[in-house]
Amino acid sequence: MRNVFITGATGNMGWPLIKRLVGRQDIRLIVLASPKDRRIETLQEMSRKGQLSIVCADVCDRDALCEPVREADIIIHMAAVVSPAADKLPELAMEVNLNGTKNILSAIKDQGREASVKLVFIGSVAETGDRRPPLHWGRVGDPVKPAMFDTYALSKLRAEREVAESGLEFWVSLRQTGIMHKGLLSVRDGIIFHQPLNNCMEWISDEDSANMLEHIIDYDLPKEFWKHIYNVGGGETCRLTYYEFMEMLYRSIGIRDIIKVMEPSWFALGNFHGQYYLDSDILEGFLHFRSESAKDFAKRVRRKLPIGIKLSGMFGPSPVKRGMSSISSNKGGSLQWMRKKDGAKIDAFYGSMGSLQLIPGWETWIPVRSTRESEKIILSHGYDEGKGLEGIDFNDLKEIADFRGGRLLSEGYDGDLWRKLNWECPLGHRFEASPGLIAHGGHFCPVCDGNWEEYDSISASSPFFRQVYEPLKLNK
Known part of the structure; x- marks a missing residue:
């Protein structure tokens, strides 16, 4: 029986994985979870049934890590403060994302397990920052360059460095891309508008992310898999501009024309992250985890949306647009930056107030709809x-x-x-x-x-x- 120690078990990656692993006779799960986790009651019920054991603590508690690390054959380290919370609580993000990773590495070394335990660290596409067209194709080895004000990206960048330089015999860093999950339509924060409409992202579904991690646990992977950094992406069928992605999401609630519920000027012109990958097939070649296209995800999530979200599109675009405008005005969005005259944010995401004011309306705005092989610019290393x-x-x-x-x-x-x-x-x-x-x-x-x-x-x-x-x- 293999012992699997999982941090971040109740997140968008962790929860689908837990549901796959619980009850398997060849896996013993050790889940590190905060008592504040919204799914802790379900975990406790699983524990009572003998399906897993829970350590109620967080990765900032070094003492709590000793026993699970001692017992683990493989550690799946997903715990993190992610954006937009990381933007609002940067010190906490650094404490959890960077120091929490250091704590796990210290526990491994304190017990002399550098040559035996396997560590899977979840990094982020955000580490490489803004990669808008024409530089929207990328690969591992391209410059790391977190966007301005992106504490989450910076914390992941520094934590990945700690993992890669740890001296462990078996580690990988998986630079996770944008995860498609049903909670995306429930986001009520200005971060919705931080991504440019023509930004390019190779997404992945929550279920395929779980496939990936389950296969790392299950497969007898060759030595050459380890001591590497990989880009995680869903492949060709998951490559979408942000405009196309928003179209897909809002169609799931009955909004057929997104130009009726938002304005181009609400969206940043740069300073985000995302790319189509030249090398995401490398990880797929090892782990064979892809099963869903972006369209497959949209069909699946449409069937499972909460009734409140489904109803939001039934009343036409006007109330939806009022809600989107309110988010941009009050939750760290562009309209709030304009109202508060936040020059630093406007300069970072738009270049200047003048550039923001010159953004055209939908009648002249031209969306990027596709990309051709001839458009690939491959950077020199x-x-x-x-x-x-x-x-x-x-x-x-x-x-x-x-x-x-x-x-x-x-x-x-x-x-x-x-x-x-x-x-x-x-x-x-x-x-x-x-x-x-x-x-x-x-x-x-x-x-x-x-x-x-x-x-x-x-x-x-x-x-x-x-x-x-x-x-x-x-x-x-």
Whole structure:
């Protein structure tokens, strides 16, 4: 019997996984859950039936992690404060998302389990930040670049670094994309409007996310699967612009024409995250988890929507539009930023007040509807990728550092991708990092990565970073 320790069990990824695993005779579940979790009563009932054991604590409680980590064969670490809560409670987000991950790693090391336990860390597409067209195709190894004010992305970026540099024999970081779940239509926060309408995202359904994790638990995965970062995506049938995605969602409640319930100027022009993946098939090749297209998800969720949400579309577009306007006006949306004259947010998401005011109405706004093979711009990672990661040599590492505007300070390389070397970034910070983290993960300096106040300075010296920064800068 394998022991599986799961954090974040009651979230949008965790709950479908729990329902699949509970009752299986070859799995013993250990679920770390907060007493405030809305599904804790169901978990307690499962525990009474002997289907799982519960540790009621959170990942910030280091002592609570000792026993579950000691017993675990595999740890699925999903617990996180996500946006929009992370935007409002940035210190809590860092405490849970970053320090909680550090606590798990410390518990593993304290018990000398670096070579035995398997750790599955859930990262985020948000780590790579804004990738609007024409840079809407991406892969692992592209520059990490969280959007301004995105504490969630920054916390995931830093936590992924801790995992990759942990020295564990068996770890993966899964950069989760946008998850399609029925709760999306219940979101009443201005974050709805932080994503540009022409933004591109390769979504995945909650059920396929659960498939992915279940297969990691079940499959006898080869050694080459581990010690890697993967992009998680649903594939070609889940690639949608945000406009197309909103159309799909609102059709499920009977709103056939979304231009009647929202305005283009409510949506940001940039500073979000999302991309279509050049490499999401790699993870699918290992785990075979895809079963739903975006259309399949829409059909499934339409049947299960709460009656209140179904009824909201029956009264026509006017009440829906009033509700959407209210969200943008009062819940951290663009209309609130305008009313409060929040210049920092307007500059970040629109470029300037002038750019916001020049956004056309629906009569002249042109949505991006599809993407062609010829539109793919593949970014350079600064070395001959034909060698593969295992073929990187000392000269390649020097080129990689130079392409990032920095220097490799170490005088040799023994071929171990995950053994730390010494580097210097373009702003003069000296640090230790493994070649794998840099060449494979797209990270570089721990001080500069995600430090949006230095993005202009980093871009001026780093051709690597400049690829994703200069073409997408909003007009000031």
